[in-house]
Amino acid sequence: MNSSIIIGIAGGSASGKTSISRQLKEAFENTQSVVIIRQDDYYKDQHQKTMEERIKTNYDHPFAFDNELLVEHLKTLTSGGSVEKPTYDFVHHTRSDHVEHIDSSDVIVIEGLFVLENEELRDLCDIKVFVDTDADIRFIRRLLRDVNDRGRTLDSVVTQYTTRVRDMHNQFVEPSKRYADVIIPEGGQNSVAIDLLLTKISSIIHRNVV
Numbered sequence: 331m332n333s334s335i336i337i338g339i340a341g342g343s344a345s346g347k348t349s350i351s352r353q354l355k356e357a358f359e360n361t362q363s364v365v366i367i368r369q370d371d372y373y374k375d376q377h378q379k380t381m382e383e384r385i386k387t388n389y390d391h392p393f394a395f396d397n398e399l400l401v402e403h404l405k406t407l408t409s410g411g412s413v414e415k416p417t418y419d420f421v422h423h424t425r426s427d428h429v430e431h432i433d434s435s436d437v438i439v440i441e442g443l444f445v446l447e448n449e450e451l452r453d454l455c456d457i458k459v460f461v462d463t464d465a466d467i468r469f470i471r472r473l474l475r476d477v478n479d480r481g482r483t484l485d486s487v488v489t490q491y492t493t494r495v496r497d498m499h500n501q502f503v504e505p506s507k508r509y510a511d512v513i514i515p516e517g518g519q520n521s522v523a524i525d526l527l528l529t530k531i532s533s534i535i536h537r538n539v540v
Contacts, residue, residue, distance in 0.1 A: 334408040335534050336438045336454050340446040340506055341461030342499050343390070344471035346517020347441040350461060353518060354439055357528050362436035362535060365407075369442020372400045373418045375425040384423035390490075390498035392444045400440075401450045403432075408454070410434045420480040436535065446506035456534055459527065460510035463517050465496075 337354065339347045348368075355364045374396045376384045387394060396416075403413040412433045419426040446452045446460060469491060476482040507513060512530070514523040 333410065334434060334436060334438050335456040335531070336404060336408065336440060337457045337459065337531065338445040338452060338455035339439065339441040339459045339461060340443065340503070340510070341517075342463065342465070342468050342503050343443065343495055344468045344475060345461040345463040346514075346519070347461050349518030350459070350514065350524065351439045351441045353524055354437070354528070354531070358437055358531070358535075363433075364437040364439065365432055365435040366439045366441065367400075367403075367415065367432070369395060369397075369400065369440065369445060371416050371418050372396045372442075373425065375416075377424050379424075381423070387423065388494055388498070390443070390495050392447060392502060395442075395444065397444070397448050397451060401454065404438065404440065404451075404454050407432065407434045407438055437531070443503055444506070446509045447502050452506075452509055457527070457530060458509055458511045460507045460513045461517050462507065462513050462515045465499075 339351055341347050351366045355366055358364050372395050373389065374394060376387065379387075399416075403415065406413050412431060414429045415432045417426045417428050417430060418424075440451070440455070444451070445455070446458055452458055472491065472495070473484070473487050476487045477484060512523070512527055514520050514527070518524070
């Protein structure tokens with residue numbers, strides 16, 4: 331068995347994946363090394379495209395991600411190695427020049443839209459989680475995030491949601507829920523579900539070190 335455990339957290343856009351990931355990191359960082367890896371940082375590089383072409387990219391389709399590189403990095407980390415993780419520039423719609431050095435950790439949390447949709451990714455996960463949040467809540471959160479943090483306009487966010495996000499969620503994200511070991515309604519606000527998840531993670535960590 332690998333010395334590291336991987337927790338995969340999937341769910342719709344702005345469902346609360348990041349909130350849960352942070353709670354897991356905070357819960358274990360005093361006793362275990364924990365790293366969070368966002369699938370969003372593995373969007374494919376688009377430096378070769380014009381801004382107009384980048385804007386037209388469907389970022390809510392699995393093909394937008396370099397999952398091959400993500401799988402390679404996860405295998406390296408679980409084997410005790412380190413990686414240079416890409417980061418993504420959401421303002422310019424392409425991979426940033428900045429990379430992050432990531433060392434192997436006891437607990438690796440990978441969160442993203444298609445973590446459970448992709449067979450290679452979910453097969454690497456010791457625990458598979460799906461965050462199940464109502465569509466209207468997700469849309470409001472996404473709207474606030476994209477306008478305030480990613481420099482998008484109100485019209486662009488609404489257009490993207492109605493023409494791509496909603497359909498891609500129904501086609502790819504929602505069906506991946508069937509692969510989950512744990513489904514957490516209400517995202518990071520569901521303290522009971524998170525406590526149960528923490529208990530399960532603790533048991534796996536204990537099993538790995540015994």
